[in-house]
Amino acid sequence: MSFIGNFFAGVDVGSLASKSVILKDGDIFATGLLKSGVNSVESGLSALNLALDAAGLKKEDLTYIVGTGYGRVSAPYANKAVTEITCHAKGANYLHPTVRTIIDMGGQDCKAIRIDEDGAVVDFAMNDKCAAGTGRFLEVMAEVFKVKLEDLGDIALSATDTVPMSSTCTVFAESETISLVARGEKPENILNGIHHSIANRIAGLFSRVGIASDVFFSGGVAKNTGMKSAIEQALKVTIVRPEIDPQLVGALGAAVIARSFAKKEGLWA
Amino acid sequence: MGLKTLDKITAALRSRPLELEQLRKEGKKVVGWLAYNIPEEIIYALGLIPIRVGQGGDGRLVEVGARHISTKNCVFVRQALGQFAEKTDPYIQQLDLVAIDATCIQLYRLEELINFYFEYKTVVLGVPRNFASKEGHEYFRKEVEFFTTKLEEFAGVTLEQSKLEKAISLYDGIREAIKSLYHYQSLDNAPLSWRDVSSVISAGYNLDRQNYLELLQELIAEVEENLTESPAGKEIEARIFLSGSLIPPGDTKLVDIIEQLGGRIVGDDLWSGLNFFLNLEIKESTPFGIADAYLDRVPHGSLPYLDLKSDGRLANLKHHLHEFGADGIIYHTLRYCDAFTFKAGETKDVLGKLPFLEIHTEYSGSDFEAIRTRVEAFIEMIKSKKEIAELV
Numbered sequence: 001m002s003f004i005g006n007f008f009a010g011v012d013v014g015s016l017a018s019k020s021v022i023l024k025d026g027d028i029f030a031t032g033l034l035k036s037g038v039n040s041v042e043s044g045l046s047a048l049n050l051a052l053d054a055a056g057l058k059k060e061d062l063t064y065i066v067g068t069g070y071g072r073v074s075a076p077y078a079n080k081a082v083t084e085i086t087c088h089a090k091g092a093n094y095l096h097p098t099v100r101t102i103i104d105m106g107g108q109d110c111k112a113i114r115i116d117e118d119g120a121v122v123d124f125a126m127n128d129k130c131a132a133g134t135g136r137f138l139e140v141m142a143e144v145f146k147v148k149l150e151d152l153g154d155i156a157l158s159a160t161d162t163v164p165m166s167s168t169c170t171v172f173a174e175s176e177t178i179s180l181v182a183r184g185e186k187p188e189n190i191l192n193g194i195h196h197s198i199a200n201r202i203a204g205l206f207s208r209v210g211i212a213s214d215v216f217f218s219g220g221v222a223k224n225t226g227m228k229s230a231i232e233q234a235l236k237v238t239i240v241r242p243e244i245d246p247q248l249v250g251a252l253g254a255a256v257i258a259r260s261f262a263k264k265e266g267l268w269a
Numbered sequence: 270m271g272l273k274t275l276d277k278i279t280a281a282l283r284s285r286p287l288e289l290e291q292l293r294k295e296g297k298k299v300v301g302w303l304a305y306n307i308p309e310e311i312i313y314a315l316g317l318i319p320i321r322v323g324q325g326g327d328g329r330l331v332e333v334g335a336r337h338i339s340t341k342n343c344v345f346v347r348q349a350l351g352q353f354a355e356k357t358d359p360y361i362q363q364l365d366l367v368a369i370d371a372t373c374i375q376l377y378r379l380e381e382l383i384n385f386y387f388e389y390k391t392v393v394l395g396v397p398r399n400f401a402s403k404e405g406h407e408y409f410r411k412e413v414e415f416f417t418t419k420l421e422e423f424a425g426v427t428l429e430q431s432k433l434e435k436a437i438s439l440y441d442g443i444r445e446a447i448k449s450l451y452h453y454q455s456l457d458n459a460p461l462s463w464r465d466v467s468s469v470i471s472a473g474y475n476l477d478r479q480n481y482l483e484l485l486q487e488l489i490a491e492v493e494e495n496l497t498e499s500p501a502g503k504e505i506e507a508r509i510f511l512s513g514s515l516i517p518p519g520d521t522k523l524v525d526i527i528e529q530l531g532g533r534i535v536g537d538d539l540w541s542g543l544n545f546f547l548n549l550e551i552k553e554s555t556p557f558g559i560a561d562a563y564l565d566r567v568p569h570g571s572l573p574y575l576d577l578k579s580d581g582r583l584a585n586l587k588h589h590l591h592e593f594g595a596d597g598i599i600y601h602t603l604r605y606c607d608a609f610t611f612k613a614g615e616t617k618d619v620l621g622k623l624p625f626l627e628i629h630t631e632y633s634g635s636d637f638e639a640i641r642t643r644v645e646a647f648i649e650m651i652k653s654k655k656e657i658a659e660l661v
Contacts, residue, residue, distance in 0.1 A: 085646035
């Protein structure tokens with residue numbers, strides 16, 4: 001079976017999940033998403049193969065591949081590597097050209113990105129090297145409360161109160177949470193406090209780069225409704241949600257950049 | 270780059286520890302010093318051998334130093350303390366006296382500790398916080414006078430006017446030469462890089478100063494001979510300017526990352542780099558004249574911003590960003606080097622729209638990938654202004 005069109009792929013290997021997006025000319029054609037393994041090359045390839053299978057394509061059908069995420073440094077299947085910061089900017093711009101600010105919360109870091117009308121990064125800031133304010137932090141909290149990660153946000157939104165959380169260090173927050181549970185605080189109220197604590201920390205990132213509408217939320221944590229609400233309150237903004245899985249935005253941006261590189265290198269007219 | 274004089278400098282450094290050992294056997298005394306405001310001219314004029322101390326980039330030595338000082342002190346101070354504690358560095362082994370200026374309070378603490386724990390002879394030079402005021406100048410004049418007296422006692426000689434004049438002339442020559450090298454490294458057709466110049470500055474910590482000046486002049490002549498035609502149609506480059514906390518000899522993490530990712534460092538305003546050699550005009554060859562000149566040059570970052578609009582550091586930074594054609598600034602802060610960390614936001618605001626990246630780091634390798642991502646994105650951001658924006 002042969003296809004008419006040009007195909008470009010973006011592969012985003014993150015610390016917790018690996019994602020891929022295939023563009024057919026300018027449109028999203030197929031996607032792939034799975035948990036990252038220990039081997040980032042295999043994780044990236046598996047995510048790419050998922051999307052290829054969904055599209056009914058072979059790797060040879062792809063005109064250009066861009067790798068991103070922390071696994072971009074070991075992505076032999078990719079023609080080029082680009083940072084996830086640039087990719088999230090391009091991905092957000094592709095989906096919503098009016099976006100000027102991006103909050104990207106992934107497995108191991110959190111980014112505040114400012115972009116222009118072309119989707120080019122004009123400034124950015126990232127969290128410190130600890131896990132506070134990341135997907136991993138929320139995973140630990142889900143384990144503490146023995147609930148599913150995807151339910152955390154809804155549980156937080158059902159709170160009747162906000163229990164202040166003084167620590168956003170993952171290790172200290174875990175022990176503080178256990179103390180709060182022992183004190184008789186309701187889990188939903190503690191989780192609400194945790195979400196607001198992270199949101200306030202993220203607001204600190206924006207003190208460095210500023211904020212302008214529209215504001216876009218990407219990364220795996222963007223699926224968390226409680227986090228979206230807490231960030232909207234902390235930043236006093238309304239967040240634009242992507243139509244696609246927000247975890248795929250980086251891979252989408254990588255695919256958009258792959259198309260651009262292909263054009264520049266004369267592989268696509 | 271293959272410049273012969275760089276090889277000569279490396280060879281001179283190789284033989285320097287033995288040379289120092291021999292000189293000490295002959296009765297010469299070695300004065301180790303750090304950090305920014307110690308007037309080397311006076312040390313040299315008294316016939317003492319100045320050695321600039323302080324290296325970075327060694328996480329193990331940081332841990333050794335941390336046995337004697339809080340882990341809330343910056344890694345540079347902790348490593349310096351580790352060096353004094355271990356005494357395996359060939360230059361530290363040769364020190365008869367350690368002079369430390371109190372520009373940075375953490376370094377002042379270092380002086381107390383090496384004196385207390387490791388029994389080094391030390392001398393401290395007080396530095397005023399209100400460096401721009403008349404009272405600050407009066408205080409510093411007295412401090413330099415006292416410092417001179419202490420060194421005279423240590424050397425067993427009195428400071429002679431003619432020797433001080435010669436020393437000032439020598440150091441003026443070194444300062445001019447370093448400024449020239451900075452100019453050349455920023456050119457498109459430069460036969461040497463910022464890293465080369467940084468290595469040359471590091472060599473100047475230890476080499477005999479007269480020999481050092483001769484090598485610098487030889488290097489400049491060789492650089493001038495090897496300036497090539499400016500390349501036509503060269504690739505778009507990200508010209509990076511380094512600012513913030515010091516990047517001492519041995520600390521190559523950030524520089525390595527920038528260069529590995531295709532960034533080109535074209536200048537700095539580091540106190541371990543160009544700033545140390547700038548705007549030091551000694552109008553009167555006396556300790557008072559030296560005191561005034563040191564206080565009037567570009568101030569050290571540990572001293573407060575007294576007035577953002579007139580601050581010499583910011584004016585100097587803006588001037589050199591322009592002179593070296595920088596596309597963006599990487600503001601490097603060491604963990605617990607609070608003076609620079611606190612100034613990062615203000616500096617960014619003052620510079621306006623120039624791409625600005627703050628990198629907060631230490632000497633361990635645990636944040637290597639995190640820094641790499643930030644720097645890579647920063648370089649992409651700079652290049653996208655010239656290149657990627659056209660693609661999409």
